[in-house]
Amino acid sequence: MKLLLTSAGVKNASIQAALADLLGKPVAESSALCVPTAVHAMPGGAAAAWRVISGQARTPLCELGWKTLGVLELTALPSIDADHWIPLVRETDALLVAGGDPMYLHHWMRESGLARLLPSLHETVYVGVSAGSMVLTPRVGEEFVEWRPATGGDRTLGLVDFSVFPHLDHPELPENSLADARAWAAGLSGPAYAIDDQTALKVEGGAVEVVSEGSWKHFAA
Template identity: 65%
Template structure:
């Protein structure tokens, strides 16, 4: 296990949200303990909203059975199935078509947002279209991302991760933290996710880049950035 303090995120300190940016979900006790610490109360006393939106933009994970597995807590990446007091679904693609007073109170009152992986640019697009992107900095909640759900916090994702193309082009995303992420390092199902390819990716971005495996997460609280890991990770600096 390691708890490595790595400095400050200049952008993240400007808002109240706490971020737990994972590659593969709440997959080990170190990441689980970090989540409970950030919540400040037991998971069983905490209300969650899950956001599957990123899945629909990626051909490997949505729509269909994998989206259902995430929402129902039947996936191999623990997020929804941790024993929350309640879990609701917040589908960002639907929000522009309903009145804000039907969903804004839900988001403002939740303890945690559980944001699925998939396509980061698709997720960013719908965060903007729905209005959630503008709301995030003011939320007093824990944001738990998985893969693309974590990557979306960065200034950009790097050309290697561009799949779904936004109408405006480019690889710009939320820019709420001043680092980028390369998830699923050395994953057995993703032969291209090597440390050598992570280094090439890092050379193409203008901010520090973390390559992390599924046993690793990045915790951001009050601007402080900390890696919590039972696995492998590497920080690349420009």
């Protein structure tokens, strides 16, 4: 997959240009599926899901002018025929994976079967927001575990070899300072990035490029 891992969506021209580059064509000529699942584990999740889907959230995804746009709700997938959704995912240009609770999202990515499908989607562009970015990493860190699976722990899909600390220095999140990010990274066993809401990580062919009009920090393993 081609990845655009963001803290808060396509917030600026640099991130938008990175998205167009990964797509290989304009957004207006591209199809997308929105995955709002992670937000359901948060307070007010139903209303937040509607804001994401309708393009009224503060994390731009669905409102970018896609040629076609659908909703892929992971909690529904185990109860329907795989032929109803897997071909659709395979032919879609971009998966827009909204934020919320990363461990809840990880649970449903596995339960739905999407986690098994992701590695085969070589040309698909995966756009993650916050938890949607974190779920692809090896670990989210105990600091970000609220909804806890029966198996416990903070391990996620591990489709990339680094972890992500989103919303760096966000004015509404005093616990997301650089000092907090540094302490979080020290508790992990691998490399990590702390990124603010004006930053994204563009991953293609195993190479990581930081796309930023804001602040970010890389922590070595």
